[in-house]
Amino acid sequence: MVGIFLCVWVREDLHEHVSSLKVSCVGRGIMGYLGNKGSISISMILRETAFCFVCTHLTSGEKEGDAMRRNLDVIEILKRTRFSHSYRIPGKSIPPDNILDHDKIIWLGDLNYRLASSSCGDTYELLERSDWQSLLEKDELRKEQKAGGVFKGWEEGEIYFAPTYKYITNSDRYVVQTPPASKEKRRTPAWCDRILWKGEELKQMCYARGESKFSDHRPVYSLFNVQVNLPKYPTSSPTITRKEESAVLSPSVTRTQSCIQTTPRFSVTGGHK
Numbered sequence: 001m002v003g004i005f006l007c008v009w010v011r012e013d014l015h016e017h018v019s020s021l022k023v024s025c026v027g028r029g030i031m032g033y034l035g036n037k038g039s040i041s042i043s044m045i046l047r048e049t050a051f052c053f054v055c056t057h058l059t060s061g062e063k064e065g066d067a068m069r070r071n072l073d074v075i076e077i078l079k080r081t082r083f084s085h086s087y088r089i090p091g092k093s094i095p096p097d098n099i100l101d102h103d104k105i106i107w108l109g110d111l112n113y114r115l116a117s118s119s120c121g122d123t124y125e126l127l128e129r130s131d132w133q134s135l136l137e138k139d140e141l142r143k144e145q146k147a148g149g150v151f152k153g154w155e156e157g158e159i160y161f162a163p164t165y166k167y168i169t170n171s172d173r174y175v176v177q178t179p180p181a182s183k184e185k186r187r188t189p190a191w192c193d194r195i196l197w198k199g200e201e202l203k204q205m206c207y208a209r210g211e212s213k214f215s216d217h218r219p220v221y222s223l224f225n226v227q228v229n230l231p232k233y234p235t236s237s238p239t240i241t242r243k244e245e246s247a248v249l250s251p252s253v254t255r256t257q258s259c260i261q262t263t264p265r266f267s268v269t270g271g272h273k
Helices: 066-080 119-127 133-137 139-148
Strands: 004-010 018-027 039-044 049-057 103-111 194-198 202-209 218-227 244-253 266-272
Touching: 004 049, 004 218, 039 066, 049 066, 049 218, 049 266, 066 139, 103 218, 103 244, 103 266, 119 133, 133 139, 194 218, 194 244, 202 266
Parallel strands: 049 103, 244 266
Antiparallel strands: 004 266, 018 039, 039 049, 103 194, 202 218, 218 244
């Protein structure tokens, strides 16, 4: 892939319990296959729980029809992502070979969804008032989810932070706040950078953005509490067949930060140039 990065960091005490690690890449750039847009996905088994992490950079643009192209990117990534397993570990179930068959899935990255039918003037007034909820009513991703066009059944935390795009590099100003004569493309601010999840016993503990200024985007990060299944062990009591362990998961786009005073047991970092 071109400029898309995904890394899973696991604490030393969990390392020996990770197995069936696989990576799959899908290009969705030029002609629908080149790597300037697309996804990197990592599949792994932690204890007895299957995790999948998907980092994507979807089709850009805020013209009519661009949201549908992003929806198509998601559909193709789900369809074309495959994890090959050439052998089976004795006593273990066959690991999932596609994204949706995993127990717990985190999807993060520059999803590129914009604000629908929003003029720069109206957006600027709402930005000045920090009226995020009024702006979110125009959010393409939420509209497409509600209509059933994409990410049906997926969850996202409440957003209480400013739009993450498009900034003037090395500043706190959006491009839309520059003089019209500026050479920068006057993109409408939007929440392009998102973290979604799917699966039971995934509890989000925070969802926020960072303030790194080296890009025209701001990074986002989240912290989850996750229930992980432990292996079944023989026992004299027929009612005790499985134990569960709690782990803290910290996925982020571009960088990882801690939301609370807890060290994550494993973290995921993804991003793109």
